[in-house]
Amino acid sequence: MKQPPVPLLVEGRRADGRTPDQMREVKISVGVISNADGSAMVSYGNTTAVAAVYGPREMHPRHLSLPDRAVMRVRYHMAPFSTRDERKNPAPSRREIEISKVLREALEPAIFLEQFPRSRIDVFVEIVQADGSTRVASLTAASLALADAGVPMRDLVIGVSVGLVNGTVVLDLNGLEDNYGEGDMPVGYMPNLGRITLLQLDGSWSRDKFAEALKLAIKGAEYVYSKAREALKTKYFEIAEEVAK
Amino acid sequence: MKYVSPRQVIFPGDLVATSDESVEGAVYIDDGKYRASSVGLVEFRDNKIVVVPLEGSYRPKPGDVVIGYVTDVLASGWEVDVRAPLAAWLPVSEATAKYIDLEKTSLTSLLNIGDAVIAVVKDVDLTDEFPVMLTLREGERLGKIESGFVVELSPVKVPRVIGKKGSMISTISELGCDIIVGQNGRLWAKCPGPDAEFVLLQIIEKIDRESHVAGLTDRVKALVERYKTSAGSARQ
Numbered sequence: 001m002k003q004p005p006v007p008l009l010v011e012g013r014r015a016d017g018r019t020p021d022q023m024r025e026v027k028i029s030v031g032v033i034s035n036a037d038g039s040a041m042v043s044y045g046n047t048t049a050v051a052a053v054y055g056p057r058e059m060h061p062r063h064l065s066l067p068d069r070a071v072m073r074v075r076y077h078m079a080p081f082s083t084r085d086e087r088k089n090p091a092p093s094r095r096e097i098e099i100s101k102v103l104r105e106a107l108e109p110a111i112f113l114e115q116f117p118r119s120r121i122d123v124f125v126e127i128v129q130a131d132g133s134t135r136v137a138s139l140t141a142a143s144l145a146l147a148d149a150g151v152p153m154r155d156l157v158i159g160v161s162v163g164l165v166n167g168t169v170v171l172d173l174n175g176l177e178d179n180y181g182e183g184d185m186p187v188g189y190m191p192n193l194g195r196i197t198l199l200q201l202d203g204s205w206s207r208d209k210f211a212e213a214l215k216l217a218i219k220g221a222e223y224v225y226s227k228a229r230e231a232l233k234t235k236y237f238e239i240a241e242e243v244a245k
Numbered sequence: 246m247k248y249v250s251p252r253q254v255i256f257p258g259d260l261v262a263t264s265d266e267s268v269e270g271a272v273y274i275d276d277g278k279y280r281a282s283s284v285g286l287v288e289f290r291d292n293k294i295v296v297v298p299l300e301g302s303y304r305p306k307p308g309d310v311v312i313g314y315v316t317d318v319l320a321s322g323w324e325v326d327v328r329a330p331l332a333a334w335l336p337v338s339e340a341t342a343k344y345i346d347l348e349k350t351s352l353t354s355l356l357n358i359g360d361a362v363i364a365v366v367k368d369v370d371l372t373d374e375f376p377v378m379l380t381l382r383e384g385e386r387l388g389k390i391e392s393g394f395v396v397e398l399s400p401v402k403v404p405r406v407i408g409k410k411g412s413m414i415s416t417i418s419e420l421g422c423d424i425i426v427g428q429n430g431r432l433w434a435k436c437p438g439p440d441a442e443f444v445l446l447q448i449i450e451k452i453d454r455e456s457h458v459a460g461l462t463d464r465v466k467a468l469v470e471r472y473k474t475s476a477g478s479a480r481q
Contacts, residue, residue, distance in 0.1 A: 119330035150300030155258030192258030
């Protein structure tokens, strides 16, 4: 076990001063990329993900299209300048390819792909700043971008991470806790339907801790969802206020 | 039982009503309840709840008037971009009533890459290589666009440009422009002058952005009236 540079948990406070069940500051804006059909930017503290959605559109090359539903393609990528110490090589790493696939599988249950046979929906997520929990921030950003593009969907998918630090369950891991904690668990949650589309876990957890963590993740997701709704509303209410002037 | 009120903006997953209500638009049923499937605006139309989507793409259906750009010349027709998620094409047989000897005539003499056309969707068949088949033979004023200009807006806002029983389009027509609205979110217009053109573009942008804010028709009327008074004073 690597030793962290600073203690992760002292008297119920985490390294950044948060309590175990506290999210970092959540900032969300929708419609940030005018070229895209839909887009969103999501920050959990220092972690910032930008998502852009194109489609549904024609599938090229045609032989890759599916006869009964749309193909969804997701690209998760970290910008070279997104990391703290060494520049990240811009070439897609094994990790990024895997996360792209994981995100796609977390989004697919929420989307009515069968309404667009022989078409494709492209989702691009760029991490502009990384400080832990990038995949769940990406998931929230991607689902908001899909909603902004008007892709028919069952619900938004909200991503939050929970983890185990010094035997305590904590919400929304930062980079430090991600690296030195005892375990982490990203969760994708559909808040209106109360269904889970993404559940990964690593480290070693007792059953009780897992159950506790899942409860906390859902609580966190509800909080992020309230922020996501606000961001979506803002887009329309700003126009309404402009008109009222 | 209804969970929504008129003119409410709703988001994917939001409850709309129980399944015994009559509900239309951007909704789906889950566990006996209607939920919204996209960002939308709630409207009540004679005992029906309608969820009008505020965002979305064009889905071609037979009978739609569409405006497209020729992107390729094929052996016996043209590939046309109509902003649909499926490939669209216009066969020679649907482009003209005359018999064309493909041995002797080049298709480019009729339509070439980059040309804009107003067409009607004849058929959507997913088993075809080009699922969307267009025609120029089954409607009024179809064919190559020779003058005027094309402006784009969100396809889900097209019904708002037309308005209830054509009310909005008749208001806009007072600018003196000749207008054809494509269901795929493209609008062709030919105006009497640059001033009318400018006001028309303003109006289209307004409808595209502000359709969820009450009183849209009045705001459009105000723009039209302002143009008419300024055009009237300019003539004196």
